[in-house]
Amino acid sequence: MPPFARKLLDWYAHAHRPLPWRDTADPWAILVSEIMLQQTRASVVIPYWQRFLERYPTPAALAVAPEQELLTMWSGLGYYSRARNLQKAAQAITEAGGFRPEYEFLRALPGVGDYTAAAVASIAFGLKHAVLDGNVMRVAARLTCDAGDIGAGVTKKRLQAAVDQLIPASQPGLFNQAMMELGATLCVPRQPQCLLCPVAEFCEGRKAGRASDLPIKLRRATPxxxxxxxxxxxxxxxxxxxxxxxxxxxxxxxxxxxxxxxxxxxxxxxxxxxxxxxxxxxxxxxxxxxxxxxxxxxxxxxxxxxxxxxxxxxxxxxxxxxxxxxxxxxxxxx
DNA sequence: AACACGGGGAG
DNA sequence: CTCCCAGTGTT
Incomplete structure (x- = not known):
């Protein structure tokens, strides 16, 4: 395994937070967690995820749920189109006779975009697809010292290419989770903890003394x-x-x-x-x-x-x- | 490429 | 209080 991935995975093995969806291999449970984690912090998601899977342990169970009940289960999480799309996805999975272990199948599900498809493909099925969420964008922008606006499509493409180069063929799911964990715990937006970072030696942003200034975000809507x-x-x-x-x-x-x-x-x-x-x-x-x-x-x-x-x-x-x-x-x- | 969609945590 | 966070679908 390449040195970067080795260092990152060794760190993740002992440093990761014990989140409940990390103890399951069930694609359904993993998909539900990834949908809930869109725009939402892990600590908020935990109780919702547990109650949701008790009520809807399989895609077939959600497929036939009354909408009012579903919305009640989701109430407070926000972005309620996620819940409606997840039910449509559950119906599609049920009609397909279950999950198919392919990126394209996952990506075609309602509410599943590039990020979620890559996350489920790698974590549940061991497929080599690098995720690029907000945390990984920050980590990648610092690693490569990329000062492009992360709101712009070209910058995202560049950062995606960077993580595509770094992800190993073995344990791609753990690698993705480790990249996100690094962004959530050490490579944080303000005052990154570079002294504790397991991959600081690879970080071009740090070498240039610019890690804490990256990534660049230009767009800011006035409330x-x-x-x-x-x-x-x-x-x-x-x-x-x-x-x-x-x-x-x-x-x-x-x-x-x-x-x-x-x-x-x-x-x-x-x-x-x-x-x-x-x-x-x-x-x-x-x-x-x-x-x-x-x-x-x-x-x-x-x-x-x-x-x-x-x-x-x-x-x-x-x-x-x-x-x-x-x-x-x-x-x-x- | 721009916008809409909830809600919460940190300082 | 203010600032920050950032996937997907639609237009």
Missing amino acids: ILEAMTLLIVARDGELLMWQRPADSDRLAGFWELPEAAHLPNVLKTQKLGTVRHGIVNHSYTITVYLAGVPRALPGREKQLKWIKRNQLAELPVSTTSRKAIQLWDKGRES
Whole structure:
């Protein structure tokens, strides 16, 4: 094995964090973990992954799951199209009679792009496909001292070529996991721990004294500030809520507290406070009011419904509404 | 190539 | 509070 891979794998063998999906060889469990880990930290994923696989231990089990149940299982993880695509993927896998150990089969599944296909191909099936996620991009940019903008396609192609050169024919899955682990624990965005790095001797960025300045990221969207008003309309053990339409562009099928516009005639009886919520490049400031119960419920279009509090845990509820309800609960305790 | 999509952790 | 993180699908 080449010296780089040898040094990296020796380090990984004793330094890696004990994450639960590293103890399985089941392609389904590995696929689920990789989908959940897209844009989401490992510590957040762990409890979701465990509950998800208890409920859906096989692709066939997820293939026939009701959508509301699936979204409830995913609620809080974000990027809910991942859940819908994963169900479509489960249906495709079931129809194919199970996983086929080929990169192209995996890559064709809904919600599976270059990264996830390479991760599952290498980790579950031992195929030599190098992953390039955010961690690996950072590691590779430093290793090769590449000062290109990692938002640009050409830079990604260059970095992909670099890791393609480094990945060994044996243990490609462990190599990929080791590269990501290095980026997650030592080769971190700020103040990289080069003194502890097992491959520092190969690092051109470090030799040039530029490791901590890489990678270069040019694009930065300015966050959009938005104000929102949510209403707590409660009667014994029930809350007034509405469900977003199935074709909504975001949070489709999720239950939310009513906004002021849904109940134009209601009295804002008491301001409970504000909660903040940052999503993608939006920053919401949510003012929460405790409101009285209207005499008649308006709106065929908004479909306001009374939801029992103990039912809420079994429904997909947006995090903005959840935070508002938490604020109300907190106020009632004291 | 640009944009939309959630949510959370670190400092 | 502010800054940072970064896969996939669509346009």
